[in-house]
Amino acid sequence: MWQWLKQLYHRLGSPKWFYEITGKWIPWLAVLSVLGCVAGLVLGLAYAPADYLQGNSFRIIYIHVPAAIIAQSAYVMMAVAGAVYLVWKMKMAAWVAKVIAPIGASFCLIALFTGAIWGKPTWGTWWVWDARLTSMLMLLFLYFGVIALQQAMDSEESGFKAAAILALVGLVNIPIIKYSVEWWNTLHQPATLKLTEKPSMATEMLIPLLIMIFTTYLFFALLIILRTRNEILWHERKRSWVKEILEH
């Protein structure tokens, strides 16, 4: 098992291997993302019952929660890729960290935006400076900082290094976001989906949500793969294998 993981890790470092293997995954990921999105949204928007208190406005959960989860997962992935780059000097890791940053920032923005739209009719305000909302806004600024640092240096490599360090420092924000609703009094409600307990949501509302979360992960994987392949082609453009691909 360990040997296999080690082998996979070394292979992931090879741009050519990554490019070839992910080429086969793209159609599958694309088809599954579209199917999952259609299924999740139809079930969530048309078939799930309205909430006893919020009525139909709760349905924004099917966008808000997946976006917020991906925004945080993407950040962790970006920080880990940054650490791999700093320790092992693996170029692929730096490119992955580079392509994740704008994707994660976009999901973060979607989560903040849909949250504000939901907050107005439910809470009575677009925004409140409670711990959950503020830490999520900090996540967006961390993403902006990482994107800026990646481009700020004269050489691409030192930009990646600085951005990786910032990403690692900002990692502390992730548990803060997660536990903010438990540690402090907030306006934002505590988590509905818990790893250890039964979710406090009716099953017919929960199934579309789980489909949407899973689908958004697939879509996120698709975005990373597509953008990483572009990075590979650009950086390896002088290599013979890339020239061969481009000629055909």
Place this chain on the structure above:
Amino acid sequence: MKPQRKKRLTLILFLVAGVGIAVGLLMYSLSQNINLFITPTQMADGEAPVGRTIRAGGLVVVGSVERDSESLGAKFKVTDGNAEVTIVYDGILPDLFREGQGIVAMGQLNTDGVFVASEVLAKHDENYMPPEVQDALEKAHVDGKQSLEAARY
């Protein structure tokens, strides 16, 4: 692992752990300021400053809401299960405002111990269910839910 890489990995782990501890201590010492609202128990203990703008939060006590027939004014009590505080508010209450619902009010505590609110927000809980389920639950235990939710504050 090569010694060079091991060194860098240790440095990174120290960086993440160090930042984690520093921010953790900071958050711990600031925890009272990070809380969005003050609970009725804290007010009863005299922890809330009089005449300064603060936020108060709790569940609206069932049967405590009195609406003024002439104006938008409303008077109600909120509880956290231990203590109660009376809130007066002259404005439009959010749609989700109802008895037993969690709210967060911004305003000032006056010398009589009454909280004069300038803004009332509804707090939503993490439970999502269809109306039929809620009806069935209410039939099963009319006042059980209030005490259950009060325990969360």
